[in-house]
Amino acid sequence: MTERENTAADGPDQEDEEVRRGQEERLRKVWAAPKGWRYWSAVNNTEVGIWYTAAAFGFMLFAGVLALTMRVQLAVPENDFLTATFYNQVYTLHGTVMMFLFAVPIFEAVAIILLPEMLGARDLPFPRLSAFGFWCFMIGGVFVAGSIFFDAAPNAGWFMYPPLTTDERYTPGYGPDIWLLGLSFIEIASLAAAVELIVGTLKCRPPGMRLNLMPLYAWYVLVVAGMILFAFPPLIAGDILFELERMFDWPFFDPSRGGDPVLWQHLFWIFGHPEVYIVFLPAIALVAMIVPTFAQRPILGYSWIVLAAVGTGFISFGLWVHHMYTTGLPAISLGFFSAASEAVAIPTGVQIFVFLATLLTGRVIFSVPMLFVAGALATFVIGGLTGVMVALAPFDWQAHDTYFVVAHLHYVLIGGMLFPLMAGVYYYWPIIGARKLSDRLGRIAFWLMFVGFNVAFLPMHWAGLMGMPRRVWTYPEALGVGISNLVSSVGAFVFASGVLVIVWDVIRPRSREPYAKRNPWTAGTLEWLARMPSESWGVRSVPIISSRYPLWEQPNFVDDVDKGRFYLPDAEEMKRETLVTTVLDGKPLHCLRVPGPSFMPMIAAIMTGAVFIFATFHWWTLTITAMVLSIASIIIWLWRGTAQIPEKAEKDVGLGLKLPLYKSGPDSIGWWAMFITMTGDATAFVGLIFGYFYFFTIHADFPPPTAVGPGVFWPSIALLLFASAWTAALFARILNRAGRVGPARGLMAAGSVASLAASATLLWGPFTNGLDPSAHVYPATVWVLAIWTAVHGGVGGLMLGYCLARSYADRMTPEYDIDISNVALYWHFAGGTALVTVATLAYFPMLM
């Protein structure tokens, strides 16, 4: 720390206790969560993360109760505990809640708590976005889960295959709409979390934390957030088609009008299979943090874990058709997916062997977290091996849609996700609760869960091959699976009792117990800097990292951090601050002011939720009102809370380092967020384009020879207008930066008008040609692409108008130009979308 000594003269004297106490008081005040009812305006990662985690666990318990009622119903053949219609709601909601309201959100929730701690950051870069995501999740989750109390729950399985779900004749009522709109809303929350976590991992690492020194958890988070970015948007595209069919009878999945129900299966599983890994990898990430601690050595094979995480992330996108082996696709198509499904087992195996090798070369301490890790490996390997079996199409033709698959997926999810998560709960509880959970209760819980789980699910493999299909509300005695189902039901209750023990261990009052000592497991990674009980500021000072396990390997590290000898030991200006660094080597770039408590994210989430909920019940006036309010609330949020011009250009962050307080372009996190969001947006658009070319492939003539399209003239005009708006946005940014504010404002105004005109023109084509979207899938596809692009034009126009207003309000200047810089980036994507849309709709048919 020679650097520090050199500069100690002009900075505060960190060795002076008085100085430190003053700093700590300021930090505590700045980072404190609001009190009273304003508590719910908190946005800090610890508060939001804990709400998020608690809510996700709550949903898990709810879905667990649903599972138990199913096991009661199936305990004996020909049972009448539940009716068929109610059972169908129960199993649908069980799957939906477990997947969408527990498995995926819990990853986001845990990462929101842990990631900043592991990266020595004070908070994630967009705390209000996290809060917005949480409130979206909460509203959508309660809406979906609550439907069962009104006998209105979705009842056709968590993958909602049309035409069963799109046709009012087969599924009257609101069930599928609730599923769809509730879930779309939650997908928004996931995408928000993905943006947050990618930027957090890449740009908010502590100084010196190079890529090769990143905690493995961060690697997994990066991979998984990237996967969310490419996996969820196709489902959003599918949701749009689905809901348009259900609400307005646009026949995307209706074969009598040119649609195809299999298209939904493609779009769903392009999301659905990566989702399994989105669920599995973060849990394995916890194992990758726990194993080194209890083997008392660094992980052996760091690069191998990175290989496994990244490799799985990629290959998991080549597996989706293995859920569709029985849809009659050609064998050669199935073959490619079969091959990828086998290949993905390789990186998965590598991870397991990395853990084994680390344990082999270390000194293993057997604690409760390790017990869960061991149980997880033993269980997950079984799920992986049955996965290798069902990856072969011929075997899957037997096993598909039977209890064999039910058993397989529970082995994968409970072994690969729930057990590691429970290990994580026991391991990380001191950071949240400042005390360890009970060792004794933990062991009891583990053995109940482990034994109960295997008793419940192992027999299901056999039941499936005995001929028991999944999703049956009852089965005849003569099928011969009565005993096996009874055993499964008993096991399920044993398993549930284990979960209850953990719940009790977490909620039981323990204020009389002493706090755990700091770093209670003697771990080596940054999150264990946390004091017991922890402080809301996260780290006392943002450390310089030179090792993968700084607490083990960097001498005097904890003391240096605590005494504020690193960066940002103070909050002189009473602002929440953290550091932004470079991607490769973690060199400090600028000091980021992160926003504090606000009700705006909650209000924006409520308004957005209202849009989805009102739309579910077809209350259109209310829907449109809510839409306007939600846009207004988001604009207010952005206007007041983002791209704030700092009171000075740069500040001393400690150790003599002066960093700018404002950056735009690729150095700013806002630019990255826009880039990442728009990548997801572009993926959804590709999903819609895939739909168009899918119909082109399966139909001998698409567009149908008799059909009128949008024509060539109007789309071409629209493209010209889009191109002008795009150019205007680009030059507005350049001119503004060059100090020519007047012309820049002119371009913003012109671009705004041009983009609105472009949207109108693009819609005018199909409208003036009288394309009826409910007549055939071709006009429906044209309309959906045109509307998608027009909406992007509208949003782009709004954004340029926003920049214009910011410029007039002096909130955007040539020097401080984040707004126009991000909007110009938006326009690259919007312009590309317009180009592809017009090329597909207007020019492609001319080639045919």
Add this chain to the structure above:
Amino acid sequence: MKKFRTSRTFPAIFALSACEGPQSAFDAAGAEAARVLTLFWVMLIGAVAIWAVVVAIGYYATKTRPGQHSEKAGLRLIIWGGCVFPTVVLAMLLFWGLRMMPDLRPPGDGPTIAVSGERFWWRVAYGVEGEPGVVRNLPIGGVPSANEIWIPLGKRTEILLGSPDVIHSFWVPPLAGKMDAIPGRVNRLILEPTEVGVFNGACAEFCGTAHAQMGFRVVVVPETEFTEYVRAQAQPAAVPESEGLDLFIRNGCAACHAIRGTPPDGVVGPDLTHLASRRTIGAGIVPTTVENIADFVASPDHFKPGIEMPAFGMLPKDEIAQIAAWLGSLE
């Protein structure tokens, strides 16, 4: 909660249901099922062995002293155990699985039977002029039947699968794997039975409330018997005039059901021309007896919650009995 059933009559009736034949993939009686069963046993043995070794390594790893194994040894474990071994084993397994696929979908050399999955029963037509591959809709014509499919022993029967409503999946575990019946598509499945017998089938893709009770039977017989059976099924109804028939027509049953050789020609529900020749009624739910037919007509949703057929319990008991008696005579 009103959801919990209070009716006690239902299970009593339901208990009558009989699984005549096996429905287990372990009782392979068809070419595909037999090959897949072999594949399964091999994979199972391999999986158990791999699992045991992994768990043993894990156990050993927690017991061994540090320093006993160098990092080099650990890396060797990762390379050989985590990379090389899985890659080689998976490649071999994949090759075996892929080789099997075209063999399991050969050209047929027996009859072509169209099977349409409908909520919640199976429409069957023998001797359709089908063509392989994805055509838009099932070929029409052929000798109609329902819920019971006869196929000749030792021949590769081609089943063409479609659906007019939602997605179903056709599965006879002892004979072959499943294949979906998808609206707007026609899928083909080859059944090549190696044993004579009656086998149970089920719908494997969730299709609505009565999905769990959408069964059927596959009856494997020698080829001559098969030909004889189809010829018999092509005949008009055995009892073309009776009081039961009149009641059948008067009460509107003809709107949905056809009985060839008599006026009823509905196409919505199963063809009942030779109902009594089938082993079960209600899509594999209960054995075909006059009493069951009567009970079924009176309250089909007690047998099969969610069934699309309306209940006729409001009819006088003797009228139902007469209809049932007549239907029960249609061999």
Add this chain to the structure above:
Amino acid sequence: MQIFGRTKDNLWTLIAAPVIWGIHFLFSYFLAAFRCAPNADIFESIGSTRVAIGFVTLVSLCLIALVIRRAWHEWLTGGGGFRNDQDTPEGRESFLEFSTLLLAGLSFAAVVFETMPILVIGDCR
């Protein structure tokens, strides 16, 4: 910026090989799906499609081999360490090269897996 060897690795070079796998995978699947979509005669041989996929496979394997060669060479030049946990740009570089090498190896195996269907399945059945 050159630190040593010839190229500076980053997250994009890390995922080059799996991206090649992805393109190969999608090409194979879409081409076969397009070829088989009409289904006029599902037992008709689709030799030309298989040859086309085989050709793209060879190109993909060569590209991945180039990635492997580059990563391997630079990794060895930099000392060829497995741990790569040094707090230096060289340590980070070496880590990225070694990880690239591993990912390229996995991608190579995955592409080889993807060619098996075209070896054993010759029509659209």
